[in-house]
Amino acid sequence: MLSSSCRIFCRASGRHVETSWTGRLSRRRTKNNSRRTNDSSSKPSGVARSSSSGWISAVRPPAVPSGRACGWTPFSQRCCGAPRTTGTCPRRRASIDPHLYAEVAAGLGLPAPAPDGALADPDPSPALSQLGRDWPVAGRTVGLVTDPDGDLAALASLRRAILDADLVPLLIAPTGGQLTGEGTDPVTVQRTFAAARSVEFDAIVLLDTPAPAADATPGRDAKAGAGGATGPVDPRIVLMLGEAWRHAKAIGALPAARRVLDAAGIAPDAPGVVVADDTATLLDGLTGLLAAHRAWDRFPPPPEAAR
The missing domain is CATH 3.40.50.880 (Class I glutamine amidotransferase (GATase) domain)
Known part of the structure; x- marks a missing residue:
């Protein structure tokens, strides 16, 4: 068995959260005449990748809890029908852009979410903005x-x-x-x-x-x-x-x-x-x-x- 963990960034909470998964390593006969074989009946479903020594198969990592699925785009969220996910994410994202996520909620058939608290109003970063400036046209x-x-x-x-x-x-x-x-x-x-x-x-x-x-x-x-x-x-x-x-x-x-x-x-x-x-x-x-x-x-x- 293989175990691994990774850190994902939750935009709504502004902090990293840990998620982990456990997989199974198996090997199958390849052209290097390895005699180890894998019983296909016991092979778990999930992603697989080839390697020089055979095939590594691992069960799919567990889904990120709905409260942490804060990096999804509005389009991908509309493709998700899980009630807990569709209900939680718009409420959290409403604390970032209420108007945008009112539109997302309308697409999901849900009432418009209300922000959890007062909205921040930071000054736009000139280094990151393309508005109101002219740029070189050479090479366009x-x-x-x-x-x-x-x-x-x-x-x-x-x-x-x-x-x-x-x-x-x-x-x-x-x-x-x-x-x-x-x-x-x-x-x-x-x-x-x-x-x-x-x-x-x-x-x-x-x-x-x-x-x-x-x-x-x-x-x-x-x-x-x-x-x-x-x-x-x-x-x-x-x-x-x-x-x-x-x-x-x-x-x-x-x-x-x-x-x-x-x-x-x-x-x-x-x-x-x-x-x-x-x-x-x-x-x-x-x-x-x-x-x-x-x-x-x-x-x-x-x-x-x-x-």
Whole structure:
């Protein structure tokens, strides 16, 4: 038998608590011709990991008591149906942020918890906050969404201006290869609609309205079925734009791409969105948004939550 213990930090109580578990060590025949075998009928359920000498199996550590499960996220807590856990954690977390955990309690079908005592009101740490300050934009990644039949001259101009600003442009198009147009140099596609995801980009710029590509079907690309009916716009771009919107990232668009914003349900004058007639104005507004890191005013806290 194996015994072990660990310390976990309880945010509500502000102290460490001890928890322990006991497991069973067993070995099974491996390619080193070990003759020890493990009786599968006596093998406990739990996690297992391979080792050079065989398999180590241990019973799962006991669950942390509900009063100590203070590190769970609201989402994970909503996935837990244990009455003791769902009842205790919101009450304790209400002492940290009553408004947030009133929403958690509403999702659990419970009355809004009341704080256990007076709430602390510490001064925000400037070293940990990104609000109200500008940050270097050098090295930030800008996704350029275009269509092979779009304005490649505008693409070339914007791409050059982005490079001159020490930003990193990544060209996103329906397929790989190169985009060529009359009077412009070939530009290599760096991400396809099937491969691009919003997490790669600090900002997304829409140069055109890309029609659904040949592989924009759920049978070829599951993301193509996630955006719903988007009409003349490739659904994967609508999905990527929606993710960038929820992550409060900067979004830019030329007039030819207005239909993409409409398909994603994003207003052209919304916070963190720049729509300009020329690439110079577009990049200027985009650079200012990137310096702030996120469009913080896109999702302001409710008045009752502001402290």
